Amino acid sequence: MSEPLxxxxxxxxxxxxxxxxxxxxxxxxLDIAAGDFxxxxxxxxxxxxxxxxxxxxxxxxxxxxxxxxxxxxxxxxRDQRALLRRRYLGFVFQGFNLLARTSALENVELPLLYRGxxxxxxxxxxxxxxxxxxxxxxxxxxxxELSGGQQQRVAIARAIVTHPDVLLADEPTGNLDSxxxxxxxxxxxxxxxxxxxxxxxxxxxxxxxxxxxxIVHFRDGLVESIERKPA
Amino acid sequence: xxxxxxRLLATTALLAIRAIRRHVLxxxxxxxxxxxxxxxxxxxxxxxxxxxxxxxxxxxxxGANLLTVLPGNGPGRGGGGEAPPPFKPEDxxxxxxxxxGVTAVAAQAQxxxxxxxxxxxxxxxxxxxxxxxxxxxxxxxxxxRRFSADEEESxxxxxxxxxxxxxxxxxxxxxxxxxxxxxxxSCTVIGVLATRGQGGFGQDNDDTVIMPIKAVQRRLTGSRDxxxxxxxxxxxxxxxxxxxxxxxxxxxxxxxxxxxxxDFTIFDSRQIADTLSGVTGVLTAIxxxxxxxxxxxxxxxxxxxxxxxxxxxxxxxxxRLAIGxxxxxxxxxxxxxxxxxSCIGGLxxxxxxxxxxxxxxxxLGVPFVFDPLTNIIAFAFSGLIGVVFGYFPAxxxxxxxxxxxxxxx
Ligand SMILES: Nc1ncnc2c1ncn2[C@@H]1O[C@H](COP(=O)(O)OP(=O)(O)O)[C@@H](O)[C@H]1O
Ligand SMILES: [Mg+2]
Numbered sequence: 001m002s003e004p005l006x007x008x009x010x011x012x013x014x015x016x017x018x019x020x021x022x023x024x025x026x027x028x029x030l031d032i033a034a035g036d037f038x039x040x041x042x043x044x045x046x047x048x049x050x051x052x053x054x055x056x057x058x059x060x061x062x063x064x065x066x067x068x069x070x071x072x073x074x075x076x077x078r079d080q081r082a083l084l085r086r087r088y089l090g091f092v093f094q095g096f097n098l099l100a101r102t103s104a105l106e107n108v109e110l111p112l113l114y115r116g117x118x119x120x121x122x123x124x125x126x127x128x129x130x131x132x133x134x135x136x137x138x139x140x141x142x143x144x145e146l147s148g149g150q151q152q153r154v155a156i157a158r159a160i161v162t163h164p165d166v167l168l169a170d171e172p173t174g175n176l177d178s179x180x181x182x183x184x185x186x187x188x189x190x191x192x193x194x195x196x197x198x199x200x201x202x203x204x205x206x207x208x209x210x211x212x213x214x215i216v217h218f219r220d221g222l223v224e225s226i227e228r229k230p231a
Numbered sequence: 232x233x234x235x236x237x238r239l240l241a242t243t244a245l246l247a248i249r250a251i252r253r254h255v256l257x258x259x260x261x262x263x264x265x266x267x268x269x270x271x272x273x274x275x276x277x278x279x280x281x282x283x284x285x286x287x288x289x290x291x292x293x294g295a296n297l298l299t300v301l302p303g304n305g306p307g308r309g310g311g312g313e314a315p316p317p318f319k320p321e322d323x324x325x326x327x328x329x330x331x332g333v334t335a336v337a338a339q340a341q342x343x344x345x346x347x348x349x350x351x352x353x354x355x356x357x358x359x360x361x362x363x364x365x366x367x368x369x370x371x372x373x374x375x376r377r378f379s380a381d382e383e384e385s386x387x388x389x390x391x392x393x394x395x396x397x398x399x400x401x402x403x404x405x406x407x408x409x410x411x412x413x414x415x416x417s418c419t420v421i422g423v424l425a426t427r428g429q430g431g432f433g434q435d436n437d438d439t440v441i442m443p444i445k446a447v448q449r450r451l452t453g454s455r456d457x458x459x460x461x462x463x464x465x466x467x468x469x470x471x472x473x474x475x476x477x478x479x480x481x482x483x484x485x486x487x488x489x490x491x492x493x494d495f496t497i498f499d500s501r502q503i504a505d506t507l508s509g510v511t512g513v514l515t516a517i518x519x520x521x522x523x524x525x526x527x528x529x530x531x532x533x534x535x536x537x538x539x540x541x542x543x544x545x546x547x548x549x550x551r552l553a554i555g556x557x558x559x560x561x562x563x564x565x566x567x568x569x570x571x572x573s574c575i576g577g578l579x580x581x582x583x584x585x586x587x588x589x590x591x592x593x594x595l596g597v598p599f600v601f602d603p604l605t606n607i608i609a610f611a612f613s614g615l616i617g618v619v620f621g622y623f624p625a626x627x628x629x630x631x632x633x634x635x636x637x638x639x640x
Contacts, residue, residue, distance in 0.1 A: 053634055056553075058553060058633050058634050059634055078557075078558060079557040079558060079559075082552065082555050082556060082557040082558070083555065083557065085553065085554070085555040086554070086555025086556075087555070089555075091553050091554070093637065097546065097549070097550050097553075097637060098550075099547055099550065101253065110550075110551070110554060111554045111555060113239065113242055114239075114551075114554065114555050114556050114560060115555075116239065158554070
């Protein structure tokens with residue numbers, strides 16, 4: 001096992017102040033190895049999404065340390081976190097979150113725009129990503145013309161088009177039937193194996209979690225247990 | 232990094248146009264204020280410039296700089312007091328003889344008479360003056376000849392008719408050679424004057440009959456009084472200096488003591504032109520103020536629609552932020568959108584203004600003067616409005632929390 005890519009140490013997250021204060025995370029310790037495929041499970045409200053948001057640098061912990069490639073990132077400002085996301089992270093959401101009335105290709109090109117890639121290179125890279133998710137023939141279609149499974153695959157292409165280190169997916173199959181869900185899981189497994197991308201995924205379903213190599217169980221804002229499958 | 236920056240700007244401009252195209256009608260209504268504002272300002276300024284130009288054209292059409300000397304202090308004579316004495320022929324001779332830089336000096340006596348030819352009659356102004364008057368004003372004839380020295384000297388009853396008089400009394404006829412009755416006297420028409428059009432104050436310059444001054448004095452006014460002296464200044468000389476020396480000379484001749492005010496006034500045609508330009512300037516300023524309010528309202532409209540847009544596209548903003556857009560990139564996108572919107576409004580306003588001022592200047596009889604600078608400034612200003620009023624919504628978009636934005640329905 002290599003050096004952990006990500007380390008959380010005593011991470012807490014408190015929402016609100018005073019009387020209304022609520023501690024969603026109460027001291028999370030977690031190591032994530034580069035190249036891991038980790039499923040995060042646990043009851044509703046146990047802090048899975050809060051943890052994912054912190055891991056994805058969309059949010060900051062109230063206390064504790066977050067080391068990304070041995071760098072402390074828990075105190076980074078808004079723009080620095082944005083640049084970190086741009087460079088190292090890719091996101092897949094439960095609700096797909098594609099730009100409406102915008103073709104699959106343009107959706108996938110979007111992150112490259114913020115990287116300052118020129119038009120030709122954007123097109124090239126986006127087509128490669130669409131190829132990986134098997135949607136080249138659908139490149140010119142808008143989300144409204146695609147099925148849920150296809151939309152989620154466009155979202156995955158958008159997440160991986162910049163070759164991030166980590167793909168974060170909060171309940172990526174939550175809006176899909178089991179057949180489409182399996183397709184998505186197979187795609188994530190494949191990306192994890194062939195591209196070596198670290199996948200962090202929240203799921204409620206044990207069948208989906210079964211695709212992961214490591215399963216983390218959350219309860220009441222704490223890591224309850226970690227299962228690691230033998231290699 | 233700079234290359235990436237411009238590329239981003241180009242791309243955001245494209246995104247902006249796409250976003251605007253998605254809501255054509257709404258976008259149009261949004262920019263209506265800008266359209267009206269730019270339209271009003273540019274049309275007014277263009278017409279104003281045309282009017283100014285036409286005044287200047289008329290003044291330069293007069294040839295040299297014209298100084299008109301009138302008795303009295305200022306245009307309207309204040310009530311009471313004695314009427315200032317009129318000028319005498321000797322004053323004219325003195326100016327001609329003693330003032331340098333003067334190319335022509337003409338005395339003028341005036342009478343209002345009804346001109347009659349055959350059954351037609353026409354009320355007009357009879358101007359008693361000399362050939363020098365025609366020289367001073369660079370006034371040509373379309374038919375006939377000017378006065379001879381002998382006719383001027385002896386005050387013969389000959390006359391030149393203005394084109395308005397000719398048109399009204401001699402429809403389809405040649406006036407030269409006919410005998411025209413002016414009130415109780417009659418004169419032989421020896422020439423027809425070229426059309427000069429409206430004067431700076433809207434009076435018809437062509438509604439006149441010109442006779443030798445001695446004829447008018449002897450037969451119509453019955454005195455040697457001179458109503459006005461017209462002096463043409465050599466353009467090479469400073470007309471203000473000439474004006475001063477004429478004033479000095481006349482003060483002496485009219486015996487005005489040191490502290491007393493002039494009892495005559497000298498108008499400089501160039502000053503009159505400047506005054507008229509000033510009037511157009513004031514009008515333009517008033518309309519511009521109205522237009523500025525319209526632009527302000529237009530700006531608020533843009534701000535409003537941009538705020539709506541930011542709310543509608545909260546999720547999109549969340550996606551962009553999650554993907555790694557930094558705040559100022561999101562801000563730039565919305566700012567560019569606001570600027571593109573307002574620039575489109577400005578452009579529509581400019582196009583409308585172009586055609587409106589083309590049509591209106593034809594209707595008003597002023598030349599159409601397309602002024603690129605006015606158009607550029609108006610356009611730049613509409614862009615500026617986009618920046619100013621797009622700033623607040625854009626900043627709001629940029630400061631959204633990505634997690635909340637992504638959750639937004
Ligand atoms: N922005 C917030 N403000 C207040 N409470 C929050 C906020 N986000 C999450 N919570 C609370 O924190 C707890 C953990 O939420 P979350 O991490 O979303 O749980 P889940 O494991 O279901 O993803 C929940 O009780 C939730 O209500
Ligand atoms: Mg959740």
